[in-house]
Amino acid sequence: MAAPLSRFDGAPLAAGVGEVGGVAVAAIDGSRHLYQQDGLQVAIWGRPELDGSFDDVARRLASLWLSRGVAACACLSGPFALAILDAFSGSALLAVDRAGIHPLSYASNAQGLFFASSHDALLAHPAVRGALDPQALYNYLFFHMVPGPATAYLGQQRLLPGEYLHVRGGKLCKGSYWQLAFQEHAYARTPASFASNKQEFLRILRLAVESSLGADGDSTGAFLSGGTDSSTLAAIMGQVTGRPARTYSIGFDAPGYDEMAYARLAASHAGSIHHERYVTPNDVLGAIPAMAAAFDQPFGNASAIPAFYCAQMARADGVTRLLGGDGGDELFGGNERYAHQALLSRYAQLPALLRQCIIEPLLFRQQIGQPWRLFDKARRYIEQASLPLPARLDSYNLLLRHGYRTVLEAGFIDTIDPGMAPGCVNDAYWQRQGQGLSQINALLALDMRFTLADNDLFKVRKACELAGVEAAFPFLHDAMVAFAARLAPQDKLDGTQLRPFFKRALAEILPPAIVRKKKHGFGLPFGLWLHSHPALREFAFDNLTQLRRRGIVRPAFIDDLQGRLLAEHPAYHGTMVWLLMMLEQWLSQHPASLGPHASGFAACATETPGVLDPMA
Numbered sequence: 001m002a003a004p005l006s007r008f009d010g011a012p013l014a015a016g017v018g019e020v021g022g023v024a025v026a027a028i029d030g031s032r033h034l035y036q037q038d039g040l041q042v043a044i045w046g047r048p049e050l051d052g053s054f055d056d057v058a059r060r061l062a063s064l065w066l067s068r069g070v071a072a073c074a075c076l077s078g079p080f081a082l083a084i085l086d087a088f089s090g091s092a093l094l095a096v097d098r099a100g101i102h103p104l105s106y107a108s109n110a111q112g113l114f115f116a117s118s119h120d121a122l123l124a125h126p127a128v129r130g131a132l133d134p135q136a137l138y139n140y141l142f143f144h145m146v147p148g149p150a151t152a153y154l155g156q157q158r159l160l161p162g163e164y165l166h167v168r169g170g171k172l173c174k175g176s177y178w179q180l181a182f183q184e185h186a187y188a189r190t191p192a193s194f195a196s197n198k199q200e201f202l203r204i205l206r207l208a209v210e211s212s213l214g215a216d217g218d219s220t221g222a223f224l225s226g227g228t229d230s231s232t233l234a235a236i237m238g239q240v241t242g243r244p245a246r247t248y249s250i251g252f253d254a255p256g257y258d259e260m261a262y263a264r265l266a267a268s269h270a271g272s273i274h275h276e277r278y279v280t281p282n283d284v285l286g287a288i289p290a291m292a293a294a295f296d297q298p299f300g301n302a303s304a305i306p307a308f309y310c311a312q313m314a315r316a317d318g319v320t321r322l323l324g325g326d327g328g329d330e331l332f333g334g335n336e337r338y339a340h341q342a343l344l345s346r347y348a349q350l351p352a353l354l355r356q357c358i359i360e361p362l363l364f365r366q367q368i369g370q371p372w373r374l375f376d377k378a379r380r381y382i383e384q385a386s387l388p389l390p391a392r393l394d395s396y397n398l399l400l401r402h403g404y405r406t407v408l409e410a411g412f413i414d415t416i417d418p419g420m421a422p423g424c425v426n427d428a429y430w431q432r433q434g435q436g437l438s439q440i441n442a443l444l445a446l447d448m449r450f451t452l453a454d455n456d457l458f459k460v461r462k463a464c465e466l467a468g469v470e471a472a473f474p475f476l477h478d479a480m481v482a483f484a485a486r487l488a489p490q491d492k493l494d495g496t497q498l499r500p501f502f503k504r505a506l507a508e509i510l511p512p513a514i515v516r517k518k519k520h521g522f523g524l525p526f527g528l529w530l531h532s533h534p535a536l537r538e539f540a541f542d543n544l545t546q547l548r549r550r551g552i553v554r555p556a557f558i559d560d561l562q563g564r565l566l567a568e569h570p571a572y573h574g575t576m577v578w579l580l581m582m583l584e585q586w587l588s589q590h591p592a593s594l595g596p597h598a599s600g601f602a603a604c605a606t607e608t609p610g611v612l613d614p615m616a
Contacts (some may be wrong), residue, residue: 002026002294004120008294009468014086016041016080019087022111028320030214032523036256040065040085045103045117046080047214047472067092070166075175077478078211083116088543091168099327099476100148100161100453101461107156113167119151119296123592126348129155132593134415134601137298137552137583141407142298142399142421147454152297152593180448182441182485198505201483207471208477209236214321220472221246221319223310223460224274226262228503228514229325233474235270235321235509247272248314248322254525262514269511277313279306281533284524288539292585294466298580299586302524304459311467322464328457331484332502333440336518337393342496344392345439347385364424389439390429390446392508394422398576402557409540412552412601438489471542482526527574532565540581547584552602 006013006024014022016036023043025032033044035604037060042058042065050057050064057076064072065084073095075083081102084093091355093114096104106115107128116122123130136152148158159165162178213220222237224247237245243321247267251260260276267274289303314322329335347355363379384395394400399407404418428449432442457473463469474480484492491501503515530537558580565573587594 001114001116001121001124004118004124005116005450008466011327016043020090021085023083023085028039030054031470033061035059035111037062038241041083041085043083044080047211048076048077048078048080048097049211050076050431061499069122069176070164071177073164079472079476083115087166091166093164093166094159094163095164095177098162098180098478098481099448099457101457101460101473103158105151105156106157106165108172109155117478119153120590122152122156129153130592131155132597134412134597135417135420137412138404140298140300140583142397143450143454145455145458146297146299146425147450152315152442156487159494161449174553180445180481180485180582182435182437184436184438184441184489188392191254194501194504197487197491197501198420201501201505204477204479204483205236205474206240208474208480209240209323212323212470212471212472212474213237213475215241217241219319220323220339221305221314221317222272222323224246224263224327225325226259226266226514227325227517228499228506228510229328229475230513231262231266231270231475231510232328232506233323233325236474238270238272245270245272246314246317246319247274248310248317248319249274249276251276251308252306252525253278253280254528257525257528258521258571262517265511266514269514275313275317277309278310279524281529281536283309283347284395284526284529285536285539288508288582288585289589290466291463291580293589298583299458299462300582301455301459302526302575303526304463306461307460308466311464311469311471315468315491321470321471321472323472323474324460325475326473327452327480328461328502330444331451331475331481331497332487333444333500334502335447335451336498338440338443338494339498341389341392341439341443344381344385345389345552347382347607351584389442390425391422393425398572398579403522407553407557409551409554409601415424415601440489440493444492457560526578527566527570527572530577531570531572540577543581543584544577546588547580549600550584550587551582551597553580557607563600 002013002015002024005024011026011028012032013024013026013444014032015035015237016022016034018036018040018041023034023041025045027045031047040062042062044058047054048057050060061072061076064075070093073093076082078097079101080097081104082095086092092113094106097273098104101119104115105119105122106113109127111127114122114125114128122128131154132152133139133154136150139146139150147150148160151158162176164175168175200319221232222233222245222401224234249260249263249470251258261556263276264274277508284305287308291304291308311322352389353528357562360382363382384392404413429442429446487501492499494500507515530540544558544562547553548558561573561576566577
């Protein structure tokens with residue numbers, strides 16, 4: 001089971017076998033912690049703090065386990081995945097950090113408890129079933145990833161951020177030792193001044209960067225996209241270390257995608273030693289198979305490719321640890337959709353009489369002659385605004401736009417429940433509504449769960465693993481998360497102005513042009529390159545041809561996608577080509593995952609959908 005953990009980055013392995021089981025950790029020095037004595041085994045992957053110290057964490061945690069039991073995991077802060085095996089009590093504890101930076105999956109059956117940070121490692125044990133869950137494939141096409149706690153495999157679950165699993169006497173008890181708690185009402189009672197908040201924010205920011213540098217800051221660099229988050233880290237790294245940060249950027253020779261000018265501006269302003277590379281279609285071709293192999297379940301975020309090349313460039317420069325700005329958007333309100341949703345919500349604030357008796361009859365009545373473009377835009381606005389949250393977040397969802405019956409084979413549809421995908425988002429969103437949160441904080445909490453833990457962190461961590469680099473995320477430092485939760489909602493979104501506090505607090509650190517710029521990142525111009533690069537198009541279409549035989553996607557839809565749809569909107573429908581291509585690549589790289597579905601899903605149409613929670 002340990003072998004797959006280090007197959008891409010060659011990380012050193014430490015392992016131990018005790019009376020009730022075995023544990024192994026594959027990580028570079030400082031992120032590998034193992035303690036074993038008197039029937040007790042503690043294994044930690046990551047760089048957590050215990051009582052403010054990184055030293056001897058596993059041994060000190062073992063002592064806390066004996067005195068506090070399950071509550072011991074709540075004493076850790078920072079990034080970690082944890083396993084404790086206790087022969088005396090016949091129990092085990094699994095846990096992951098508050099942000100879900102380090103994953104941990106598990107399976108339980110009559111032969112025991114099995115757990116790993118990689119599904120490939122979990123499946124290496126002969127007692128672990130490796131049957132692919134059709135529902136996970138549908139969820140992948142819906143979300144472009146497989147959201148937790150489900151995994152790609154039946155009978156396997158993943159711990160969510162801040163969760164633990166306690167196993168004793170054959171019984172599994174899963175719970176949360178921590179949850180993100182916003183303090184809107186406390187702020188309303190005693191609002192802090194901007195000056196005091198700014199001082200506290202900058203203090204925590206320096207602390208977060210310091211703790212993320214590791215023991216050897218000389219071998220640490222930073223991603224630099226030219227956005228506010230990565231530019232901030234580059235500047236603070238220089239202040240903390242007293243020497244220029246080493247920064248790494250990716251560019252694209254494609255109109256509307258290249259942000260290198262902003263990265264250069266940020267590097268110049270921070271005085272960093274800057275490195276850059278332009279990713280080409282040939283680079284994409286070269287990385288796809290390796291990336292599909294590295295992901296232990298289907299994953300469709302195309303920006304994993306530039307993230308990989310950025311990390312690879314850093315590794316060639318001697319960097320073993322890269323700081324990423326992930327989390328800043330989800331803590332301080334940086335995504336454009338937050339402003340868009342605020343604008344849509346204004347419509348519901350109009351009097352019902354005005355909306356239902358005047359505006360909507362006027363806009364939606366049958367138009368005669370040439371339609372008026374302004375009316376069309378107004379109708380689209382009202383159609384979106386009339387949907388409740390969180391359903392309207394999926395207004396541009398590819399699977400919903402086309403309809404799953406148009407995209408998917410009937411035999412495959414019979415094996416899944418299409419309502420489960422939006423249902424898990426609805427459940428997560430409405431769980432928060434009883435707390436009386438503002439709309440912005442409700443959306444931030446949702447994104448911390450899905451956009452961040454299931455997508456962005458997974459992407460960066462796997463891209464770095466493939467390049468042989470460790471990833472760290474200073475904005476997800478526990479103190480920074482707690483600080484952002486205390487901020488007033490209007491400090492994160494003021495009208496439609498994104499993260500006003502964050503930008504104002506950093507006005508003296510960042511160039512004005514970067515403070516004002518819109519978010520972009522490492523988006524890949526895949527749809528455009530499908531038209532301009534024959535080899536990339538041939539590779540993608542060959543994979544779609546292979547996918548036709550799987551019994552998942554309707555051949556008629558693939559034909560329409562490759563022809564009419566891609567020509568009409570290369571960027572939008574290029575994403576669907578990417579999703580399907582990467583699904584086929586993943587299935588090809590993990591042939592054992594198909595199991596009984598190897599000959600297609602039509603033969604399995606009588607199967608019931610996979611149960612997401614084995615303890616339900």
